[in-house]
Each structure stands twice: as C-alpha cells, then as structure tokens.
Amino acid sequence: MPYTEEATQPIIERLKRRYFQHANETTIVSIQLFLTGRQATAPSLLTTDELAMAGALIPLLQLPDQWNDNDRLVLQLLSEPQVWEKNEHDFLKHMVPMLDMPGSSSSIVQRFSNFTQFLQQQGYSPEKIGSMLILYSNYGDNMDLMPLKFSPLRKFLQDLLRSTDQLTIQPYLQRWYQHNWNSLFFRLLSRSHPDHEMNYLEAKLLQQLPGYLHSELANTLLQHNYSKYEPLLLQIATAAANAGSVAVRLGVHLALTNFQPETYQANLLPLFRQYLEDFTSQPPAEEGTATTLLHAADRRSYPLSVIALHGLLQQDPAAGTAYVETFIRDKRMIQEECFDLLGQQPQQQILPILLNALENGYDIKLLLPVLDQYDPAAFADQLWPYTLHKLKSVRMAVATLLARDPQAYNKAAELLQHKKAEQRLAATLILCSINTPAARTLIQEALHNEINDDARDMMLETLGNTIQYTADMETVHYLIASAASRHKLSRPLEKWLDDQSLPLLWTTDGTQLPLEATRFLLYRMSRIKEMGADVEARPLLRLLDKTRNDEFAVALFNLYEQHEGDTRLKYLLATAALTGHKQLATALQDNIADWIKHRRPRQAEHGLAALALQAGSKSLQIVEYYANKYVTRKVALGTAARTALTRAAEELGLTLHELGDKAVPDLDFDGRYKPFDMKGDTWKGFVDLNFRIAYLNRKNRRPKTPPVAAAPETKRFFKSLQKQLPDMAIAQTKRLEQFLVNQRSWTATQWLELFLQNPLMFVFANRLIWAVYDEAGQLTTTFRCTEESRLHSVSGTEIQLPEYATVRLLHPLQLDETSLQQWRQHLTVNNVIPAFNQLDRNTALLTPAQHFQTQINDFEDIVMEQEALILHLQDKGWTPAINEEGKLYAFTKTDDIQQVTATVDVLSIYHETGIQCKLGNLYFTEILQESASLSSPQPVAADRLLPFLKVAPIFWAEAIADIASARMNTTLV
Structure with a gap:
C-alpha cells in the first residue's frame, strides 16, 4: 500500500520551502504522486536540486527488517546511479545507526540481510559494506579501547571480520591504513586478526601528521596497557632515530614520560634542544602536537615547539630565554606558562623581551601577569602609547597596569581631554583603577561634561558598578542638572512625543516631579541596549511610587503600541514596566497573548521582558509560564522569556532562583493566613x-x-x-x-x-x-x-x-x-507524606573506576516513542534539543549552581505510526558563557567533556538515575 498523503506531507512541505523555485514545483508534485501511488513511474531526477530532493526522503525509511512497499518506493528513487552518488553519504549516516536498534533475533537477521542486499545492488563489496558500517556507526571516532559491548551492529561486524581469512582481510587493512584512527575497527581487528594489530597501530601512530607521532593515541595505548605497548613505542623511537626524525622521538618520549617520568624524563632535555634547533633553522609548514603531563593541571595539546620551549625554560632557563627571543621575532605561538617561567628570570634580562612581545602583537593578557611583577616606572612610558591602540581589549588591559604608574593621575587627566572617545574611555578606566577621591571626582566631572552620548555610554559601561548613585533627590537633581547643562532636556526626546501631555511622576514621599524629570527619565532610558534600567535613570526610578504612576506607564505603553512596537522604541516599554503597577501589568499580559496570537514575536519578546522587569509575583508567574511552555515549539519566544527572567534578576540584584522565590504565589494572603469576616x-x-x-x-x-x-x-x-x-x-x-x-x-x-x-x-x-x-x-x-x-x-x-x-x-x-x-x-x-520522593531516590554511586570516564554508553537499549520520552524526561527536568528541521537530537539537564550540563544523545527514527527514539551517550560539560543554540547540533570537543570526578556527585547520580528510569517504558522495535 503506498504512502498516505498525510505521511508524506511534512517532507513535501519542507521540499517546497527549501527548493522554492517555480521550476522545481513539477518535480515535487511528481515525487508526491509517485510515493502516494497516483503515478506509476518514478520521476526522473537530473538537476542538482532534484537529486537532493531524493535525499530529503531518506527519513521516511524504516528499519530494514520492516521495509515494505512504501520503503521500496523511496529505495527505488535512491537506486538510480546519479541519485545514489549524490545521497550515499546521507543514506548511510541516517541508516547505519538505526541498525543497532534492539529487536528479536529473527528481526535482526532480517535487518542486516535486507540492508546488505540493498548495498550489494549498489555495487558494494563485502569489505566495503563492513567498512562503511564501521565508519558510519559513530562508535569509532574516539579513543575507547575497552572491550566491545556487543549490540546488533557490533555483533554483525565482529562475525563479518572473523569470517575473513588472511587474504580477504587485506582490503580492510588497505582501506583503514588510509582512513583516520578508528577505535571500533581496531578492537574488531584485535579480536579477529590479532597478528595485524601492531602493524595497524604503528601506521596510525605515525599517520596523523607525516613526521610526527599521534600523541593522543600513544597516551591512550599506554594508559590502557603500558607493558604491552611500551615496546611498540620504543621500536618507533629507534626507527625514528635511524631516520633522523626528532619530532617522532620527542613525541614518543613525551608519551612515555607521562607514565614513567623517573625512567624517561632525563631523555627530554637533549630532544628539546635538538627539536628547537631544527625548528628555528627550518620551521615546518605544519607542526605536530602532543599532550604532556609535565604540568598536570593542563591536559591540552600544544605544538611540539611550545612544549619543547616550556621544557627548556624549566631545565635550562638561559637557553630557553634565547629561544623565546627567536619565537617572538618570528611571531610564533608561546604557551602562557612560558611567560610565567620568564617572569622568574632577572627583570633587566626579561623586560626587553616582554616589551618586544607586546610590540609584536602578543596577547596583552598573557604578558600582563608577568609585567605586573615589576615596578611600572621601568616600562610605563612604553605602555602609555597602547592607550591609543585600535583594539579595545588592549587599551583596557594596559589601563589596569598603568594605574600603578606614579604619574598615572596626571597622564590620565590629560588623556581624558583627547578628541577621540575611545581614548577618553581608557583614561576613565585608569582613573577608576586608581580609585582615589580625586580620581573619582575627575570621573564624575568627565561624565558631567561629556557631550557625546555614545562616549558617555562607553564610560558608564566600562565603569560598571564602580559608580554607585545614591537613590536620593540630591543625586537626582544633580543628574538632571548635568543632563540639562549638556542641552539634553531642552526639548522632547522625539519630535512626535508630546511629553507635556504625559502625567507627571510621583515619588514615594508624595512629591510630584516637574516635566524636566520626565524628560530626563526618557532621555536616559532611550540609551538602553537591552530591556532594563539605565544606570543614571536608576536613582530616580527607585524613588518613584509605582502605585501612583500607573497612568504615566500606561500612556507610554500606548505610545509604544501606536508605533506598532518599533524596536527602536522598546525603551518606552521598559520605562513603563519600571514605573507602572497593576494596570500596566494587566495591559502587558493581555497584549502579550494577542501579540503571540497575531504573530508579532518581537513585540511579544519585549512584552515578556517588560513583564519580568515589573517583578511582581503574578507578572513573574506569567513569564515563567511562557518560558516553560515554549521549549520545543516557538523556541525563540521561550528563550526570550527565560532571558527576560535572567535580566530581571540582574536588575534586582538577585540570582535567578531568588527571583523565582519572588514569583511564588502569595495567594493574596496576609502571611500564612487570609483573614475574613464571619x-x-x-x-x-x-x-x-x-x-x-x-x-x-x-x-x-x-x-x-x-x-x-x-x-x-x-x-x-x-x-x-x-x-x-x-x-x-x-x-x-x-x-x-x-x-x-x-x-x-x-x-x-x-x-x-x-x-x-x-x-x-x-x-x-x-x-x-x-x-x-x-x-x-x-x-x-x-x-x-x-x-x-x-x-x-x-x-x-x-x-x-x-x-x-x-x-x-x-x-x-x-x-x-x-x-x-x-x-x-x-x-x-508523624503521618507525614513527603511532598515528593526525597529519601528513597534511585541514585547511582560513582565508583573509583569511573572517576576519569567522560561518557556512559549503557543506555543504548532504551527505545521509546518520542512523545513518551519527552514527557518522561521533561518531568525530571530535562530539556529536549530540537534542530532546525524539528528533529529531536538530544536532551540536556543543567546544574546552574555548579555550572554543569548533562547531555544524552538521541537517535530519532521515523515510523508510519510515529517517531521512535534510541538513547545514546551521556556526558557532562561546563556551561559556556556563549553557549550554542539548541537549534544547531554540534559535536562536543573531547576536551570539553568533564571527567565524572569533576561533576557534583548528587547531580551525576540523579542524571544517571533519570535516564535509567526510562527503561521501564522501553519497547522493543
């Protein structure tokens, strides 16, 4: 029976959006007619767009043991030579991981029979079938050398390689000698043909970059079985010595030193010297890297030259310093720790080198910790020109150091008169770092006299919390007078804004402020970049009585609405939120729902931010409602709601959790009780x-x-x-x-x-x-x-x-x-029923053997319907990660106290009855300040994965228990 139109409609709609040219419409219609049985012959696909359209149908395919007439229609389209050439990669990438789904013995046999038969029809040899299954399984792109935990796919591959003899294994070896390291192939090879293991390893150790050792692999092998693989590495080192390859010898001895320093560390100093001599005389076009445990706090990989330089500085500082000068002259990478070691040398010898590095563009942040050890009088004159540097980061960095110059106050005062705002900003930061009464007075005068609003904004942004305005009328009058002296309050802020028609502002002491205060408030709030209070508007805002300024706030809100939510005018909404009370809150709540309904997302986002700024219990509850509602759909709106809560917390000086406490309903009670008359x-x-x-x-x-x-x-x-x-x-x-x-x-x-x-x-x-x-x-x-x-x-x-x-x-x-x-x-x-299961939780204990593990792959047997899985994990605090095409690819759970995120990967598989999900690896990462959007899945770099020892034990145990608890809902496919 052909596909129903409903089953194909989502993919057809995506094709129409992606290939929207009129010339493609006929092909798209023809594809749908063919899939639904209303057209007997397969459409001819010739153009680049048409070939790609066939690939978009791949997600319709079920597991091979369930292939039916519907699936064969898709396979028929893919089988055409041109179509297959275009879509082979996408087909294998999608289908191979699916082969590992659990199932009965007979269904698994049928699965691999159907799949391999199809690939044979495309001209695959048995070796290519096995190699492609290894390559696309996603199991080998790591350094895992633990014995294989068998699954349907890995069991099939093990049997396949064991069935090869010494002749038929050769095509595998030829292919995998050319491919990058693959731990799955290695483990399969070591079990089926152990006599080829060492040859394969030697090829991989020397393959990553010609002339260099694969450091990560060498360390992994030694950690896994030192006694077994030490002779192999020594054999490679001997061959490298005969061939004159210092880089390979250095890589070998670095790896061996990581595990047996008392035996091998003495060999490193001559290798450091020789490598640096060769590197200096003839720098390679591309250099190998290594991971060294010589400084245990840092497990990152560095170029060999940087490691050699660091080692030489440790063991022979005089020789190392000479090489540093060469590195700086050639503008080559220098490790941060190298500069730290330089700082241990005499000042008169090292200071010229550091200043030369600064002149040659080395990161000022690397140099400042070393320069900070010395008396700035010795080099301040050479640093002052950097306050004119084109990069803000450089200007800001040198400013903190120059504040120690005995002449800093006078020079900063002079720089404060510079014609460019950037230099006046650097002067402000220097004065801020000096932080004397005279310096603070000078900053206040600069702000008072600075006419350029952009320059003032930069100054205020740079000063951050160092300027604390007192919330009293004396401060407010000073700020208003300052703005008036700069001619900022002589007319309405906008040509169309009749500010005299706005209600005057009321303070908490019952005073009604003049029009000038209204103009000042709107002027300063117009400078905000994000929804929040301007630093100079904040003293006035803190004195206002929200209960009496609702009319003013609603009037601003109406002006915002009259201009159809112009983004440039979001300051009107922010000002309204910070001055208004219940009437404004009601207007915001009603309009947010209307904006969402009528697809005005930008206004809805600004409205949510304004509602959060109000910080009333009911207002915060509304924002929380949208933050929780829009996670997998209207993601931008949900993100905006969560961002609004974060910014509101910052505005109030609270943590996000403390803001959440403010959102707890008080039920309109007086404390714990609601008195009433009876x-x-x-x-x-x-x-x-x-x-x-x-x-x-x-x-x-x-x-x-x-x-x-x-x-x-x-x-x-x-x-x-x-x-x-x-x-x-x-x-x-x-x-x-x-x-x-x-x-x-x-x-x-x-x-x-x-x-x-x-x-x-x-x-x-x-x-x-x-x-x-x-x-x-x-x-x-x-x-x-x-x-x-x-x-x-x-x-x-x-x-x-x-x-x-x-x-x-x-x-x-x-x-x-x-x-x-x-x-x-x-x-x-005491007949107390816990509010939730607190004392009898299913938790896992971290064993010593797991301390340095970074991933758990014990959940591959968990397969659930997508909706059921989302409901199950969301109930336990996990958030589904959805890509741009609406496909679930992971779940995340965050410990925002320890700043750690748990992630479990998900493989989504389409069925006519719905979507089933198979769980993958579970791992933990630190929360990045600039995290990637959930809409674009990216592979996580290995160095970002946290060893389990570094994860809070309770969070680790709860994450494991959450995922494991899904097994009770698992269904076999």
Missing part, C-alpha cells in the same frame, strides 16, 4: 498539608465544615483558589525537586521568610527534610518544620537556624543509612 468575628483561611483550603475560627480552632455564613465574595475567592492550588503545588514541587538535585542554598533569613511566611511553601517546609550547613559548607544538622512553625531534629529537639547558616534540601547521599532510616521512621510516626 458574622462579626474574624476567621482565617489557610492551606493545609494536603494543599486544601482550611479555616480557623476566632478561637483558633479548626471547624470540620467550611463557614457557610461568609460573604459571597469570600466564598468565591476560596472556591476559585482551591481550583488553582493543585497546579500551584505541582509547579513548586517540580521546582523544589530540581533544587534537591542541584543543591540550591537559602540563607537562614531567606528560608525563614519564604517557607514560614508563604502559605504555599509552608506545606513544603512541613513535608520535606532540610539540611543546615555552616560557613565552611559542612553539614551540621537536619530538621523538619512542624505545623506550629517549630524546627525539630530527628530526635525531636527544637533547633534555631544560626544567622550564618545556609539551608538546603536533604539528599539521601548526604546521610548514612542509619540516619536515613531514623528520618523515614519519623515521617511514618
């Missing part, structure tokens, strides 16, 4: 331990039935609130469970305010176990809060939180089994 008596509503509304009468007794004589509006309030409570409880439960995983801390004051005063969070204080840590981060005690707001240890002793203490959720890995059992018994005796 026939002249005051009753109180509260949230009980089951997240249900309960009541206390005037005698503080809890009646069995709800009050029937309360006012109708009171009844409606509590009835509406009861409907919302379950969702609120679920949201906070998920949040707190993530805090358990990443071990977020509260100060004692923060914890008492949030968990004992908020009606919702008080329930969690009762139903969870908490841990107290001292100033050194050591666990001191554990406790639970009672319904009387008392904090009790497991023994029942009441405790007080020390002022210096921090509080975290207790994780079972932090206590021994005896203590855990005591808490379990305590909860049982």
